[in-house]
Amino acid sequence: MPGSAPQNRLTVLLRLLLLIPQFVVVWVLSVVAFFIAVIGWFGALVLGRLPGFVEDYLSGYVPYETRINASALLTVDRYPPFAFRAPDYPVQVELRPGELNRLAVFFRLILAIPAMIIQGVLYAGWWTVAFISWLVVLILGRMPQPLYEATTAILRYRMRYIAYMLMLTSAYPKRLFGEEPGSVPGGPVSATRPLVLSGGGRALLVVFILIGIASSATGSITGTFSDGDDDTDHVTGPLVPGPAEAHRPRL
Numbered sequence: 112m113p114g115s116a117p118q119n120r121l122t123v124l125l126r127l128l129l130l131i132p133q134f135v136v137v138w139v140l141s142v143v144a145f146f147i148a149v150i151g152w153f154g155a156l157v158l159g160r161l162p163g164f165v166e167d168y169l170s171g172y173v174p175y176e177t178r179i180n181a182s183a184l185l186t187v188d189r190y191p192p193f194a195f196r197a198p199d200y201p202v203q204v205e206l207r208p209g210e211l212n213r214l215a216v217f218f219r220l221i222l223a224i225p226a227m228i229i230q231g232v233l234y235a236g237w238w239t240v241a242f243i244s245w246l247v248v249l250i251l252g253r254m255p256q257p258l259y260e261a262t263t264a265i266l267r268y269r270m271r272y273i274a275y276m277l278m279l280t281s282a283y284p285k286r287l288f289g290e291e292p293g294s295v296p297g298g299p300v301s302a303t304r305p306l307v308l309s310g311g312g313r314a315l316l317v318v319f320i321l322i323g324i325a326s327s328a329t330g331s332i333t334g335t336f337s338d339g340d341d342d343t344d345h346v347t348g349p350l351v352p353g354p355a356e357a358h359r360p361r362l
Contacts, residue, residue, distance in 0.1 A: 112203075
């Protein structure tokens, strides 16, 4: 990804509205990805790697989803294309599918639980204060560097988590707080390769983690009190984005 750059305030103002068609497309693609991944799981257990057609689809889906997230989280201003392959887009994802450990594939869902919790907390923290971030970018016309660093760290960790879940890599998600300068030999170099966080970026990332934990805990407490009331119907607004099914009123 490129570094923090000036953004059009109008596209920032209307960012989520402009991305609605992308959200619909990525939802449809994610449903297909689920069934493809199930097929891939069985295939990987037999072959020790993903079948070719599974690898091709998922290798296109993960970058697509990452580009939508990068735009939604205000790290890039350019509208993401409706295409799996976008070599000219500022956000690029490098995936290297290969041989897989069959035992790790068999227990993939269990092994991924810690990473799932971490990425869930990170996203909960970011979206809980998303309005403040949006307002800052709208006023300044760009994302401040510490906020950019923390946000790209969250995006990168989520991408690595999804790639691991979908068996596109055997490497467990790691290095949430970035790397040391020069620690990624070879390949293209950008503002996030290697991802080097400043003190401000690291501090803000910790803040997002703490807010995410508090948000999740508050949501659990709210859900507990709501479940304990059998006499009155309640509709509780979600603190973090989630499936619409989970937020329907109980009758």
